[in-house]
Amino acid sequence: MEADLIFDDDAIGYSFAYLDEMTKRMIRRAILKAVAVPGYQVPFGSREMPLPPGWGTGGLQVTASILGRDDVLKVIDQGADDTTNAISIRQFFAKVADVVTTERTGEATIIQTRHRIPERALTEDQIIVFQVPNPEPLRRFIPEEAVARKIHAFGRYGVMYVRLYEDISRLGYVAMSADYPVIVNGRYLASPSPIPKFDNPKLHRSRALAIFGAGRERRIHAIPPFTDVNSLDFVDHPFTVQHFETCCSVCGAQDSYLDEILLDDRGTRAFVCSDTAYCAEQRDKRIDA
Amino acid sequence: MKPRGREVLRVKRLFKTFGSVPACRAVSFSLRQGEVLGIVGESGSGKSTLLRCLAGRIQPDDGTVLIASDDYVVDLWAMDEASREQFVPTTVSLIHQNPRDGLRLEISAGGNIAEPLMAAGGRHYGSLRATALEWLEKVDIDGRRIDDLPEVFSGGMQQRLQIARGLATHPRLVLMDEPTGGLDVSVQAKLLDLLRSLVLELGIAVVVVTHDIGVARLLADRLMVMQRGRVIEEGLTDQVLDDPHHPYTQLLVSSVLHV
Structure with missing residues (x-):
C-alpha cells in the first residue's frame, strides 16, 4: 500500500493502476464486505473506465484496486491469453501499473478472467477476478430489484428450482450450460458469471480467493478460499458437468x-x-x- | 353437520383505510378447521381487502390476525417480515379470482404446482412430479397435460390448476377471492363440486369471498355480510339467507334472480 502511494504519478500521468486512491479504497471496502459475506452482492460506485461497459469494467476495477507493485498479472478471455480483450487489459495494466504480466497460470498472483477458470488448480496465494455481466441470478425470474433483494434476504430460492424443473420435464436434463447458479456457503444464491458449468466444481472449496466484479450493474461479490459452493440440483437429478x-x-x-x-x-x-x-x-x- | 376441528383463524377488530376510504372497520370473526366461511357483500365493501390482510399481503391499520400453526399461534402482523414470509406460504393459500394472477403462465402446469412445493424445500424431482400428477388428477385435469403451459388451458382449467397449486402444499387456511368469477355457469357448477369435495376431504379452513349468493349457499357453513367495511350480519348460511335481518341483506337476497 505504501509502495503505491510513493509511486511517481507524474511519470505516466495516472495514479497507480489508473484509479485514484479514494476510489480504490472504496472498492477495497466493498471487496472486504463481499469476502465477509460470501456470495452477497455488495453495491459499489462503479467508475467510468477506458473500456466500454460489458467489456470487463467490473473486473478491471477490482483488479486495479487489489493490484500491488509486486503482483504478477494474467488476463484471460474465454480461457485464452491471446484474445483482443485479454491482450488489451493486460497491456493496460502493464502501462498504468507497470506490473509484470504472464501467461502462465502458476506464475500469476492475480488472474483476471472472462468466462473461464484456468484448468490448473489455483493456490492460496492467488486471487481470481471475474468479469461479470449480470451478477443477479434471480433476474431472469424476478425483474424487480427490490423483490430480488428480499428473496436474498429471506433466502427463499424456490423460484430458481422452477427453471431446473422445467428443463428436466421438457428435456430430461438441466439445459443451463453456463452461468449455472450456485449456493455459496449454504446461504446466498450467486451467479458464477458466464463460466461453463464445467468450471463450477473448481469454485467449491477453492484455495484461491474469487472476486466477481460487475461494472455496469455496480455489484461485487466474492467467494473466500475453502468455501462451500454448491450448484443447484435435485436429489434425484444431481448436478453434472459437460x-x-x-x-x-x-x-x-x-x-x-x-x-x-x-x-x-x-x-x-x-x-x-x-x-x-x-x-x-x-x-x-x-x-x- | 361436519365435525369441527380446532380454531385456525381468529380476527380481532381489524381496521384498514385507504386514505379517507374505510375498507375494513372493526371486523372480528373466528374460523375452525374444516369450516367454510362465506363473505358476501357488494363491490367495495372491503371483502378483498380483508382477505389480503389475512393473506399477509396488506398490513391492517389496527387489529390482530391470529393463525394457529401445528403447535403454536402466531400473530400475523406482529411478527417480523422475514418470519411472516416464511410462515405464510406454508400455512395460508390465496386463490385469486383471475387465475392469471395466481399462476405463472410462462411455466408448465406441473411447474406451477411444483413451485410452492420447491419454495417449501422440495428438492426431489421425482416426488415433485408425482405430487403434481396427483393434484392434476384431483382437480380433473388430464395428467398428459402436465407439461403444457397454462396459457393454452381454458379459463375453467386454469382456475382448477390454480386451486391445485394453492392446495398442494397442504395449507391450513385457504382464502378464495371469487373463485368462480368469470366462468360460465356449467363450469362454475363443476368447480363448486370440486371445491366442496376437496374441502371435505382435506378438512381445511376456508374463507371464500363472493358476491354470488348461490356460491355462498353451496359452499359456506357460515356467512358474513359486509357493507362499507363493516360486518352487518353474520350467522349460519341458511339462517342468514332464509331469514335476513339487516335491510341490506334483505336487498341482497331479494335481488337474486330465480329462473
Whole structure:
C-alpha cells in the first residue's frame, strides 16, 4: 500500500493502476464486505473506465484496486491469453501499473478472467477476478430489484428450482450450460458469471480467493478460499458437468474444457483446449517425455 | 353437520383505510378447521381487502390476525417480515379470482404446482412430479397435460390448476377471492363440486369471498355480510339467507334472480 502511494504519478500521468486512491479504497471496502459475506452482492460506485461497459469494467476495477507493485498479472478471455480483450487489459495494466504480466497460470498472483477458470488448480496465494455481466441470478425470474433483494434476504430460492424443473420435464436434463447458479456457503444464491458449468466444481472449496466484479450493474461479490459452493440440483437429478467424447487435438489433454473449431467449409472440425496456457503446458510436458 | 376441528383463524377488530376510504372497520370473526366461511357483500365493501390482510399481503391499520400453526399461534402482523414470509406460504393459500394472477403462465402446469412445493424445500424431482400428477388428477385435469403451459388451458382449467397449486402444499387456511368469477355457469357448477369435495376431504379452513349468493349457499357453513367495511350480519348460511335481518341483506337476497 505504501509502495503505491510513493509511486511517481507524474511519470505516466495516472495514479497507480489508473484509479485514484479514494476510489480504490472504496472498492477495497466493498471487496472486504463481499469476502465477509460470501456470495452477497455488495453495491459499489462503479467508475467510468477506458473500456466500454460489458467489456470487463467490473473486473478491471477490482483488479486495479487489489493490484500491488509486486503482483504478477494474467488476463484471460474465454480461457485464452491471446484474445483482443485479454491482450488489451493486460497491456493496460502493464502501462498504468507497470506490473509484470504472464501467461502462465502458476506464475500469476492475480488472474483476471472472462468466462473461464484456468484448468490448473489455483493456490492460496492467488486471487481470481471475474468479469461479470449480470451478477443477479434471480433476474431472469424476478425483474424487480427490490423483490430480488428480499428473496436474498429471506433466502427463499424456490423460484430458481422452477427453471431446473422445467428443463428436466421438457428435456430430461438441466439445459443451463453456463452461468449455472450456485449456493455459496449454504446461504446466498450467486451467479458464477458466464463460466461453463464445467468450471463450477473448481469454485467449491477453492484455495484461491474469487472476486466477481460487475461494472455496469455496480455489484461485487466474492467467494473466500475453502468455501462451500454448491450448484443447484435435485436429489434425484444431481448436478453434472459437460463431458467430452474426444481429447484436445493439440496437446491430447482429456481433462480440459474443449472449444470446437471449424477447420474448413466442408465441416471438418477439431477440439482444442479453451485454456491456452494449460494447452501449452501439456504440450511441453509431452515433448519433454 | 361436519365435525369441527380446532380454531385456525381468529380476527380481532381489524381496521384498514385507504386514505379517507374505510375498507375494513372493526371486523372480528373466528374460523375452525374444516369450516367454510362465506363473505358476501357488494363491490367495495372491503371483502378483498380483508382477505389480503389475512393473506399477509396488506398490513391492517389496527387489529390482530391470529393463525394457529401445528403447535403454536402466531400473530400475523406482529411478527417480523422475514418470519411472516416464511410462515405464510406454508400455512395460508390465496386463490385469486383471475387465475392469471395466481399462476405463472410462462411455466408448465406441473411447474406451477411444483413451485410452492420447491419454495417449501422440495428438492426431489421425482416426488415433485408425482405430487403434481396427483393434484392434476384431483382437480380433473388430464395428467398428459402436465407439461403444457397454462396459457393454452381454458379459463375453467386454469382456475382448477390454480386451486391445485394453492392446495398442494397442504395449507391450513385457504382464502378464495371469487373463485368462480368469470366462468360460465356449467363450469362454475363443476368447480363448486370440486371445491366442496376437496374441502371435505382435506378438512381445511376456508374463507371464500363472493358476491354470488348461490356460491355462498353451496359452499359456506357460515356467512358474513359486509357493507362499507363493516360486518352487518353474520350467522349460519341458511339462517342468514332464509331469514335476513339487516335491510341490506334483505336487498341482497331479494335481488337474486330465480329462473
